[in-house]
Amino acid sequence: MEITYLLNSGFLVKTGRTLLVFDDFEDPVHAVEGALSEGNFDRLYIFVSHAHFDHFDTHILDYADAAERYVFSNDVRHTKRGKLFPAEKTVYMKTYSDWEDEAIHVKSFDSTDTGTCFLVDTGEAKVFHAGDFNWWHWTGEPEKDRLLARNAFQKQMKKLEGLEADVAFFPVDGRMGDAWDMGAKEFCARTKARALVTMHNVGFPAWRPPADFFAAGREIPYWTPGTPGEKRLLNEGGFKE
Ligand SMILES: [Zn+2]
Helix, strand or coil, X not given: CEEEECCCCCEEEEECCEEEEECCCCCCCCHHHHHHHHCXXXXXXXXXXXXXXXXXXXXXXXXXXXXXXXXXXXXXXXXXXXXXXXXXXXXEECCCCEEECCCCEEEEEECCCCCEEEEEECCCCEEEECCCCCCCCCCCCCHHHHHHHHHXXXXXXXXXXXXXXXXXXXXXXXXXXXXXXHHHHHHHHHCEECCEEEECCCCCCCCCCCCCCCCCCCCCCEECCCCCCCEEEEECCEEEC
């Protein structure tokens, strides 16, 4: 699997001859365009986890000819920008639903923000993208709000318990200070994600896992991209440049 960082929570993932694009709101180095012009793929799927500006932008309409499907969280349907997408190529997914065609299977989960998480199975790889699902623990917030955030997160984690994925994209957001990796830590401990890519951390230093981040015996390879266009190959041995 080859993974290219676009920006924020935006990634291009190539597994076999399938291209998956996630939350491409901005692609400063035109990595998706580059991959499309190389032409070395059979199918392109473009995912949007929710309609926030830092996850969704209409420039992805430029890929309409190449796209097999746009797979959007249902909240995108009700936006002006969402209505610009060709209906015959666009699938809207509610939370906890499934969609498949002859090449891929997609499962959606709920978020703790808006929209969905996606688990995409291409037959060659299982890819989990959290969207804005996270344990949003803001130190400055009143205790009761932090409790609500915790409960919302734990409620979804129950549904994700034991989830298997070859790679999981998960927010580690520097705006939360020391709490930035609380969600990712819990997620890694309770799922069977085999590799972690952190995201949603524009403008903050790269995250490094503290000594107690991975549960004992459950260390997995991780990658914390920071520069648009950065690329890694992921296989059993971990991430390689
Ligand atoms: Zn976001």
